[in-house]
Amino acid sequence: MRLAGRVSAAIDVLTEIFERHRPASEALKDWGKAHRFAGSTDRHAIGTLVYDALRRRNSLGFRMGSDAPRALALAGLRDVWGLSTDAIGSMAEEQHGPGKLTVEERTALSRALPADLPVHVAGDVPEWLVASYEKAFGPRAAAEGAALAQRAPVDLRVNLLKAERGQVLSALERFGAIEGPWSPLAVRIAAPGPETRNANVEAEPAHGLGWFEVQDAGSQVAALLSGVEPGMKVADICAGAGGKTLALAAMMKNEGTLVAHDLDRFRLRPIFERLTRAGVTNCEVISAQDKGKLEAAGPFDTVVIDAPCSGSGSWRRKPDAKWRLTPKQFAQRIKDQAQVLEKGFQLAKPGGIILYITCSVLPEENTEQVAAFLSHHKEMRLVPYKQVWARMIGGVAPDSADGAADTLVLTPARHDTDGFFMAVMKKGG
Numbered sequence: 384m385r386l387a388g389r390v391s392a393a394i395d396v397l398t399e400i401f402e403r404h405r406p407a408s409e410a411l412k413d414w415g416k417a418h419r420f421a422g423s424t425d426r427h428a429i430g431t432l433v434y435d436a437l438r439r440r441n442s443l444g445f446r447m448g449s450d451a452p453r454a455l456a457l458a459g460l461r462d463v464w465g466l467s468t469d470a471i472g473s474m475a476e477e478q479h480g481p482g483k484l485t486v487e488e489r490t491a492l493s494r495a496l497p498a499d500l501p502v503h504v505a506g507d508v509p510e511w512l513v514a515s516y517e518k519a520f521g522p523r524a525a526a527e528g529a530a531l532a533q534r535a536p537v538d539l540r541v542n543l544l545k546a547e548r549g550q551v552l553s554a555l556e557r558f559g560a561i562e563g564p565w566s567p568l569a570v571r572i573a574a575p576g577p578e579t580r581n582a583n584v585e586a587e588p589a590h591g592l593g594w595f596e597v598q599d600a601g602s603q604v605a606a607l608l609s610g611v612e613p614g615m616k617v618a619d620i621c622a623g624a625g626g627k628t629l630a631l632a633a634m635m636k637n638e639g640t641l642v643a644h645d646l647d648r649f650r651l652r653p654i655f656e657r658l659t660r661a662g663v664t665n666c667e668v669i670s671a672q673d674k675g676k677l678e679a680a681g682p683f684d685t686v687v688i689d690a691p692c693s694g695s696g697s698w699r700r701k702p703d704a705k706w707r708l709t710p711k712q713f714a715q716r717i718k719d720q721a722q723v724l725e726k727g728f729q730l731a732k733p734g735g736i737i738l739y740i741t742c743s744v745l746p747e748e749n750t751e752q753v754a755a756f757l758s759h760h761k762e763m764r765l766v767p768y769k770q771v772w773a774r775m776i777g778g779v780a781p782d783s784a785d786g787a788a789d790t791l792v793l794t795p796a797r798h799d800t801d802g803f804f805m806a807v808m809k810k811g812g
């Protein structure tokens with residue numbers, strides 16, 4: 384396929400996503416199934432344009448005066464792919480292309496945008512969340528939003544139960560793998576562009592051997608700040624597919640007890656295969672159907688709560704979720720977090736640690752949630768994250784993106800990771 388055909392396909396996929404409220408990944412998969420003639424390079428380029436347009440829906444829509452699929456795709460070619468208006472115009476008129484540009488489209492594609500764009504446009508943030516962004520980041524709200532609207536690299540966590548970082552770097556040399564930021568276990572592969580294919584690292588023998596897992600460097604830091612050590616009794620009570628669980632098991636060197644639990648047994652399902660591949664031998668998986676079993680396994684030295692959240696810190700990777708989130712869902716997540724924090728409190732032993740994590744940058748889910756929890760539990764206190772960082776990671780800990788002294792917000796703009804929040808809390812003692 385030539386670019387013209389790929390752009391038309393991207394417009395069709397965006398239409399499907401908007402009109403039928405489909406997740407982008409599913410809409411793209413279905414398009415591929417229905418157009419078997421398209422090769423993997425075509426599918427990759429179409430997917431790249433779809434995701435680029437979704438990440439920057441507000442700013443691209445502002446440029447065009449419309450956020451219709453065609454407008455977003457054309458503006459994406461201009462603002463993200465760097466094509467000139469003339470190049471877009473010629474492409475559009477080719478066979479299978481999206482059709483001749485109108486005079487209005489040409490004007491919109493050629494104009495310079497004003498410097499003082501509102502935050503929801505400059506930062507590609509849903510308008511109803513601007514107040515939250517400003518609460519977190521003050522005058523840097525737009526810059527933080529804009530960084531969350533860029534393509535993201537692929538980060539891997541080296542599994543020390545099976546390999547060293549040097550081995551993984553060598554195994555993935557042809558993908559241009561380099562050391563990732565902050566975590567001593569992080570390996571990074573640069574974000575792919577339209578012409579550079581995604582590194583399908585999970586198809587590599589080194590992945591099959593359990594040498595690494597795909598995990599953002601920020602998520603790796605979150606696991607490290609749990610402070611867990613070999614021999615401890617640890618519960619990961621929102622384990623999902625086990626991203627943090629695997630990291631915790633490696634930190635424990637398979638010594639001690641690790642319990643992985645999740646309310647949703649379907650989310651938990653992939654954990655079994657992942658634990659086996661990673662060589663984890665000290666983990667017991669307890670689903671919500673095993674009534675009373677989690678409580679009976681406690682109390683725990685450390686309870687890790689990787690809480691359900693808006694996912695705002697992952698919007699580089701799941702940009703459609705950014706526009707799908709509703710105030711009602713957001714309010715529900717906040718209630719869920721309060722509930723799971725209570726559960727964690729019950730499970731932690733006196734003197735134990737609770738690590739509260741979200742993959743969000745929004746204060747309602749982060750500092751405000753923790754403040755509410757601490758106000759109900761006078762025996763809980765925050766352990767400044769820099770103390771734990773010094774012990775577990777070493778070197779100078781970065782400042783939190785929201786300026787907080789004791790809790791840490793990592794962001795793409797400030798730390799070159801996905802957005803994450805972590806609060807380490809101690810129960811009495």
Ligand SMILES: C[S@@+](CC[C@H](N)C(=O)[O-])C[C@H]1O[C@@H](n2cnc3c(N)ncnc32)[C@H](O)[C@@H]1O
Pocket residue numbers: 620621622623624625626627628644645646647650689690691692719722723726
């Ligand atoms: C952010 S995801 C976990 C991601 C996972 N820890 C990882 O690293 O891949 C949050 C999880 O919390 C689970 N969850 C929500 N409410 C819960 C509750 N009250 N108790 C336990 N798990 C809960 C959800 O099913 C979801 O799998």
